[in-house]
Amino acid sequence: MEQKNGGFSETGLRRMRDVLSRHVESGKIPGLVALVSRNGETHVEAIGTMRHDGGSPMRRDTIFRMASTSKMVGAAPVMVLLDECKLHLDDAVDTWLPELANRQVLKRPDGPLDETVPARRPITVRDLLTSTFGLGVDITLMGSPIQNAIFENGLFDTPGQALPEPDEWIxxxxxxxxxYQPGERWxxxxxNEVLGVLVSRVTGQTFETFLRERxxxxxxxxxxxxxxxxxxIDRLPPAYIPDPQTGxxxxxxxxxxxxxxxxxxxQAGGGGLLSTVDDYHAxxxxxxxxxxHGTERILSRPAVQLxxxxxxxxxxxxFREDLAKNNVHLSHGQGQHGGWGFGMAVRTYRGDYxxxxxxxxxxxxGxxxxxxxxxxxxGVLLTQVGMSTSDSAHLIHDFWTMVYQAIED
Known part of the structure; x- marks a missing residue:
C-alpha cells in the first residue's frame, strides 16, 4: 500500500473521498468541506455546491455557521483569564454576574416554577465551564415549565429568534x-452563553473583542x-433544515x-460563530x-489539559452517559462520548472508531x-444541512469512520 508521510494511506484518503461524495450524490447533502491533518500533513476535500439546486461549488474557504461547534472556541477566553489569575475555577460568579446570585432551585426539575428551595451554594466558574451550573437545555425535560421558560424568554438561539443584548439576556x-443544584447535573x-457575558464583565471588553485579541x-x-x-458574504452558503417528513x-x-x-x-460563544475548516484546524x-501556535503560546499547557x-x-x-445512550434515537447517534471537558466532549470509553x-x-x-x-x-467536517433529519449526522459519522481507517503507521 502506498504510504504518505503524515501517516494517512493514499487508499484510505481515496476511500474517504468516495464515501463523502456518495453523501453528496445522494442529493441529501448539497455540499461539504472536510479537512484531516496528521503529523504536519493536511488533506482537504471540497465537494458539491453551496446551494441545494446547484450554483457555486464548495471551496476550501467556504464559511459555515458553526452552531455548537462554537463552544470549544468560546471557552478558550475563560482559560486565558484563568491563566492570568483574573478568574479562578472555584470563584463564585456573583461578583461579576449579580443577576445569578442567591439562586432558587426547583423542588422537582419538571415542577412549577414557584416551588423552589434556596441553592445550597453559589454558582462557580467551574460550574459554568463544565455545563453543571444548574440550568440548560435538557431533552429529558422538554415541555416542562422550566424548559418552556428558557425558550419563551428568548435565552436559546434558534432560527428566527435572535438573542437580546448581553445585559438583558443575563x-x-x-x-x-x-x-438542579449548582454542580449536581450536566x-x-x-x-456556554453565560461564559461570554462573564468574560465581557471581567475584561471590560465585548466578548468578541477579547476573543479576537487573545x-x-x-x-x-x-x-x-x-x-x-x-x-x-459570497463565501457563505444558505443554511438548510430538511423537512423531517419529506426531506x-x-x-x-x-x-x-x-x-x-x-x-x-x-455574541454567542455557545453557538454563534462562523468559520472555515482551516481556522478550526488552527x-x-x-x-x-x-x-x-508556532513559537507563540496561546494557552498554558495546564489550561489545555483542563x-x-x-x-x-x-x-x-x-447522568450524561445515560442521557446520551437513552436518547441515541433522537440524536442520530451523536453525543456518545462519556465525558465533558470545558466546552467540548471527551471520549472516556471506546465506543466507535x-x-x-x-x-x-x-x-x-451539520x-x-x-x-x-x-x-x-x-479533523473538521462542515456542511450547510441541519440535523432535523439524520442525513448530516450520518455524514459526520461516516467521515470519522473513514478518517480512522485512513491512518497507517
Missing part, C-alpha cells in the same frame, strides 16, 4: 430558578467571527440579507500542541471538529 436568565448549552488573531483565524462582512430543503437563513450579515446583539492544532480532559465527577458523568481521549464537538447545523492526542490527528 437579566432574563436571572428571573428563572435553577433546575445540562446542555446555556452555561485567540482568533494570534491563531490567524481571519474568517472566524459572529457575522460575515459584506466582502466575504425537502428549507432554507432558514440565506447569506445575502440573512441574520449573519450584521454584528449580532449577543484552533484544534493549538490544543494538540498543548497551547502553542479543557481537553474529562472534568465531570462520576455522578455527573453517569475514535480513540479514548479524542476531544471536540458537533453542531446542529458541523464537526475533533482532535485526537493519541493519533495526533485533527
Amino acid at each position: 437579566r432574563r436568565l436571572g428571573t428563572l430558578p435553577l433546575c 445540562q446542555y448549552h446555556v452555561s 485567540i482568533l488573531d494570534p491563531l490567524g483565524m481571519k474568517d472566524t467571527g459572529f457575522h460575515v462582512p459584506a466582502g466575504k 425537502t430543503f428549507i432554507a432558514w437563513d440565506e447569506a445575502e440579507g440573512g441574520r449573519y450579515t450584521e454584528p449580532p446583539a449577543f 484552533f484544534l492544532q493549538m490544543l494538540l500542541n498543548q497551547g502553542m 479543557m481537553t480532559t474529562n472534568r465531570l465527577t462520576p455522578e455527573q458523568q453517569s 475514535a480513540s479514548i481521549g479524542q476531544f471536540g464537538w458537533d453542531g446542529g447545523t 458541523t464537526s471538529a475533533y482532535a485526537d492526542p493519541d493519533k495526533q490527528l485533527t
